[in-house]
Amino acid sequence: GDSVTQMEGPVTLSEEAFLTINCTYTATGYPSLFWYVQYPGEGLQLLLKATKADDKGSNKGFEATYRKETTSFHLEKGSVQVSDSAVYFCALRDTGFQKLVFGTGTRLLVSP
Amino acid sequence: EAGVAQSPRYKIIEKRQSVAFWCNPISGHATLYWYQQILGQGPKLLIQFQNNGVVDDSQLPKDRFSAERLKGVDSTLKIQPAKLEDSAVYLCASSLAGTGGGNQPQHFGDGTRLSIL
Numbered sequence: 001g002d003s004v005t006q007m008e009g010p011v012t013l014s015e016e017a018f019l020t021i022n023c024t025y026t027a028t029g030y031p032s033l034f035w036y037v038q039y040p041g042e043g044l045q046l047l048l049k050a051t052k053a054d055d056k057g058s059n060k061g062f063e064a065t066y067r068k069e070t071t072s073f074h075l076e077k078g079s080v081q082v083s084d085s086a087v088y089f090c091a092l093r094d095t096g097f098q099k100l101v102f103g104t105g106t107r108l109l110v111s112p
Numbered sequence: 113e114a115g116v117a118q119s120p121r122y123k124i125i126e127k128r129q130s131v132a133f134w135c136n137p138i139s140g141h142a143t144l145y146w147y148q149q150i151l152g153q154g155p156k157l158l159i160q161f162q163n164n165g166v167v168d169d170s171q172l173p174k175d176r177f178s179a180e181r182l183k184g185v186d187s188t189l190k191i192q193p194a195k196l197e198d199s200a201v202y203l204c205a206s207s208l209a210g211t212g213g214g215n216q217p218q219h220f221g222d223g224t225r226l227s228i229l
Contacts (some may be wrong), residue, residue, distance in 0.1 A: 004154070070141075099168060100218060101157075102155050102156070
């Protein structure tokens with residue numbers, strides 16, 4: 001079945017450092033890809049998405065490019081802030097019933 | 113626009129007891145999802161409704177879990193009897209459309225954190 005693999009955390013960075021969180025997927029067909037963010041005690045918030053190969057999703061300084069050839073959707077940000085500390089989930093949405101399949105999440109800790 | 117509402121936020125019960133969670137989706141959203149998020153893992157879909165019909169319940173442990181969405185709006189998820197491994201956060205999400213509905217995003221509630229003693 002469909003699956004998503006994320007790099008394990010926590011990822012610990014200093015403020016203004018460059019961020020990369022790796023995500024690869026296995027799927028039949030051509031799924032849409034997503035990054036969700038979860039702040040402590042809150043639900044999931046959609047961060048960005050890409051619906052087809054070579055699409056780049058971006059939001060709040062984060063970006064990720066849908067790479068079909070490497071089945072990847074890595075999340076990047078040029079300069080992280082303390083407020084970016086959260087758990088980040090990579091997900092795909094299957095082309096059938098539209099359910100989301102999530103990775104295990106990567107915790108990001110940003111220190112001042 | 114009001115978001116997805118869930119209650120209660122927290123629930124503590126003993127194993128073998130029963131528990132129910134409630135979800136009110138965003139107004140006008142036809143599709144409703146229940147996810148289970150065990151600590152340290154990503155959310156896993158339990159059941160998906162399109163209006164008041166079940167679209168996908170392949171990962172719902174039907175011997176103890178049940179869910180309904182009688183009028184195509186609010187939904188309840190029930191566990192009876194609860195087991196220790198049911199300790200998790202139960203997330204409800206909704207979207208404008210499901211199957212064949214294009215790329216409508218799913219909006220999540222804050223979840224119900226269930227602890228089984």
